[in-house]
Structure formats: C-alpha cells, structure tokens
Amino acid sequence: TYTGSVPTRKIIPTKDQEVCGGIRDEPQVIVGPDSGVMNAIVYLKEVPKGKRWDKPKKTPTINNRKCNFEPHVQVMPAGMNLAILNSDPVLHNTHGFLIKATVFNVAMPKQGMRVERPIKKPGIVRVECDAHGWMLAWIYAADNPYYAMTGRDGSFTINDVPPGDYTMVVWQEYTGSTEVPVTVKAKETAAVPVEIKK
Numbered sequence: 001t002y003t004g005s006v007p008t009r010k011i012i013p014t015k016d017q018e019v020c021g022g023i024r025d026e027p028q029v030i031v032g033p034d035s036g037v038m039n040a041i042v043y044l045k046e047v048p049k050g051k052r053w054d055k056p057k058k059t060p061t062i063n064n065r066k067c068n069f070e071p072h073v074q075v076m077p078a079g080m081n082l083a084i085l086n087s088d089p090v091l092h093n094t095h096g097f098l099i100k101a102t103v104f105n106v107a108m109p110k111q112g113m114r115v116e117r118p119i120k121k122p123g124i125v126r127v128e129c130d131a132h133g134w135m136l137a138w139i140y141a142a143d144n145p146y147y148a149m150t151g152r153d154g155s156f157t158i159n160d161v162p163p164g165d166y167t168m169v170v171w172q173e174y175t176g177s178t179e180v181p182v183t184v185k186a187k188e189t190a191a192v193p194v195e196i197k198k
Helices: none
Strands: 008-011 024-027 041-044 061-065 068-070 073-077 080-086 092-098 101-108 114-119 123-129 136-142 147-149 164-172 176-184
Touching: 041 073, 041 136, 061 092, 073 080, 073 147, 080 092, 080 101, 101 114
Parallel strands: 061 080, 073 136
Antiparallel strands: 008 024, 041 147, 041 164, 061 068, 080 114, 092 101, 092 123, 123 136, 164 176
8 A cells, every 4th residue: 555645757758749748747656546556566585495487478578659668567587588569650779777787778760679688687677768768667577486466456466375484575666665574374365464655
C-alpha cells in the first residue's frame, strides 16, 4: 500500500510530437482504490535452494511505442535475452543501465526493428531512450524464481517457498526498496502487509 498524495512526473516531449504526444503528468505510483500499489516488484533475497525454475517460454520484450516503453516495469530471469522492439516511425536509442554500467545500447532507426540483447547480471536495470530523454522503464533481472509483481489491488503471491526466514524486498520506482523480514512455515501461507514510503 501507499498512502498520501500521489507524486507525478511532468512529461515534456521536445521532439516528434506527432508520435510522442504533448505535455502531460504521469503518476509515479499507481495506487488503487484501497491504497494498493500496482507494478511494484516483490522478491526474496538470497534463497539458496528451492523449486525448479521454469524459465519463460517466450523471450521477454520491451517495445518502443508512442515514445513510451511497454511494459513500463517487468521481471525476467537474469541470463536470458531481452527482445527490444521499435513500433514507432522515429529513431529510438534504447539504453539499459545496471547502476551506472551499460547493459545494452541499441540504436533503432526503423519502425518494426527487433533485436535481442542478453541481461547477464541480476539487479534493477533502468532503461532510457537517448533520443527521447523522458522515456523510462525498469527491468528486474532475478537471480531466483521467488518473485512477483503486484496486481491492480497491490496483491501478490509467491508460491512454493521452502520453510524458513527470509528478507522480502518490495521495489517501486518512486519509493525505492523496502525490506521486510518474513517467516514461511510448512504448508502455511504467510500474509505480509507492506506500506511503502519515500
């Protein structure tokens, strides 16, 4: 959950307005009717062993569409390729950073272009467009299968966690990371309420 006034970010497209649209305010936290937060990433830190990790059958993708990245936030396993698409008739330059190190940097001059790049290391990847400075997206490259993204009402489920004590991390782009201790008992569901703050 998130309580209080919802912060906004002013988007000022400086070029390609026919594709990118005009000036607008975008919420930095998507909050539902009961203060639930959508599109927060939840994961367990340092899980030594557990369930088999079934990697996604489809390659994770990020699409440049109307000078936005779709999806805005996503989770994928580290070690997989990311497909980068350009649906716009303008040049995009999709640039991913893990802290300050470049993970990928792809010029996409043509509509319909698709390239793949590996994301090898785990962590939060910040994605920008070097041609359109307001474009922003986030990818969490996970190092274990115990992760989820919150739904419209802020809820999430992480299944088949081995019994034990863990540190659960809730990450949201505006508030950053919130760490919560959680104990999972055999054949029980642990309910963990988390309020995130700036």
